[in-house]
Amino acid sequence: MSIKAPKGTKDILPSEINDWYKIENAAKEVFEKANFKEIRTPIFEDTCLFERGVGDTTDIVNKEMYTFIKSDRSLTLRPENTAGVVRAYLEHNFYRESPPVKFWYKGPMFRYERPQAGRQRQFHQVGIEMFGIQDASADAECIMLAVEFLNKLGLNDLIVEINSLGCPKCRQEYKDRLKKAIAPFLDGLCEDCKNRFEKNPLRILDCKNEECNRLFEKYNLKNTVSSIKLCAECDDHYKKLKKYLDILNVKYEENTFLVRGLDYYTKTVFEIKSNNLGSQNAVCGGGRYDGLVETLGGPHTPAVGWAMGMERLNSLIPNSETSKIDFFIVSDNQPEAVKLTYKLRNKGFSAEFDYNTRKFAKQLEKASKIARFAVILGEDEINNNYFTVKNLIDSQQTKMSFDELCELAKS
RNA sequence: GCGGGUGUCGCCAAGUGGUUAAGGCCUCGGAUUGUGGUUCCGAUAUUCGUGAGUUCGAACCUCAUCACCCGCCCCA
Numbered sequence: 001m002s003i004k005a006p007k008g009t010k011d012i013l014p015s016e017i018n019d020w021y022k023i024e025n026a027a028k029e030v031f032e033k034a035n036f037k038e039i040r041t042p043i044f045e046d047t048c049l050f051e052r053g054v055g056d057t058t059d060i061v062n063k064e065m066y067t068f069i070k071s072d073r074s075l076t077l078r079p080e081n082t083a084g085v086v087r088a089y090l091e092h093n094f095y096r097e098s099p100p101v102k103f104w105y106k107g108p109m110f111r112y113e114r115p116q117a118g119r120q121r122q123f124h125q126v127g128i129e130m131f132g133i134q135d136a137s138a139d140a141e142c143i144m145l146a147v148e149f150l151n152k153l154g155l156n157d158l159i160v161e162i163n164s165l166g167c168p169k170c171r172q173e174y175k176d177r178l179k180k181a182i183a184p185f186l187d188g189l190c191e192d193c194k195n196r197f198e199k200n201p202l203r204i205l206d207c208k209n210e211e212c213n214r215l216f217e218k219y220n221l222k223n224t225v226s227s228i229k230l231c232a233e234c235d236d237h238y239k240k241l242k243k244y245l246d247i248l249n250v251k252y253e254e255n256t257f258l259v260r261g262l263d264y265y266t267k268t269v270f271e272i273k274s275n276n277l278g279s280q281n282a283v284c285g286g287g288r289y290d291g292l293v294e295t296l297g298g299p300h301t302p303a304v305g306w307a308m309g310m311e312r313l314n315s316l317i318p319n320s321e322t323s324k325i326d327f328f329i330v331s332d333n334q335p336e337a338v339k340l341t342y343k344l345r346n347k348g349f350s351a352e353f354d355y356n357t358r359k360f361a362k363q364l365e366k367a368s369k370i371a372r373f374a375v376i377l378g379e380d381e382i383n384n385n386y387f388t389v390k391n392l393i394d395s396q397q398t399k400m401s402f403d404e405l406c407e408l409a410k411s
Numbered sequence: 412g413c414g415g416g417u418g419u420c421g422c423c424a425a426g427u428g429g430u431u432a433a434g435g436c437c438u439c440g441g442a443u444u445g446u447g448g449u450u451c452c453g454a455u456a457u458u459c460g461u462g463a464g465u466u467c468g469a470a471c472c473u474c475a476u477c478a479c480c481c482g483c484c485c486c487a
Contacts, residue, residue, distance in 0.1 A: 059484080059485050119485090278481090282487060310487085312487060332444095359443090359444070359445090369447085379445090390446075395447085397446085
């Protein structure tokens, strides 16, 4: 009663577990069909992996990390998994394999934030990462897989937004042009935006402050932003991506204000949003990160990937029911009930008996709550070597042999 | 880090200053010593998140505190 789960964490209860299996099974099926292999990395890593990988101008690294010191070593509970997967990619020399190298993962992530709807301190992500392919078909495949996965879960009314941030070459120019455009009304913007102006001007586009957005409109920032040209290579990449998406029949919206909060993205970025999530409306976020492998000490390796919040997915799909067991043994002869229970379990069925040997009506009542079939095993049944089986859904009751009983449960 | 809201049984709740704190669901028992999911009866909160104060009297008023939820920021 007094010790509770820590703030921002949740127990996943038996009544919810089928929903999680549904998501995990769909992920495995969709990703492995595209030859992505599952990888499981530690939930804590050296702190510097995230400082270097995710970027020390990001909120995630600045104020949201669960960091602890053990034996003079600074460790951090992973706030996301791309850095960890890249680390594993390098540590196990996957860059020596013929590209592409494709991974998918699922698991808990940790961010120290104030919890709210759709946001926890421990939450779960599924994600994919694809290494070694520069061509936009890789970006398109990742986005396509996200959409396919969501469709598999019955989610069809989501909005895919895409944008291109350019490469380091044209990004600098982009930043300069953006700063030049914003400078005239910088004083009118919120404190956050003023801070972002020098540190990370792209993030200003992400601001949700009403006053800021009013000024963006007044000074026609959208037009300015869309008139800023990517370099020829990046522009070509972006055009190809859109072409691939068209070929794959993936509907998308271009959002020139879409900027992701992690430093490692280059060229393609995208998000998938839902209107049914409240204020934390992104289910999926990702993009290309051509510089990250090199930043973490590996050879130059282009890469793309994304992650989805599993709790957010969960809140979008209808809850499935708790599954029932196959058989409940109703009997006042406990040794016989135990024997039959184990015999059925050995055949691969789920079965239970009444541990308290309560009266018949009570046992049947229990059976109807947790099982598909009640096997009635009374004096007459035991003496004459048969079973009375009651289908608890349609109330049909029949006498049968053990083999017939097994046959019945298989259907 | 900053704003707003809510705490009455395992769950959903009524009560908003006057002796024993409605009701429903779940659970358990009985009606029904071999037939459930329908019905009927019964049981289950010395106490209203916690602590202090006001009052003859507090779940209800005041203050403090804790917990949770929602929003900002940020992200999945």
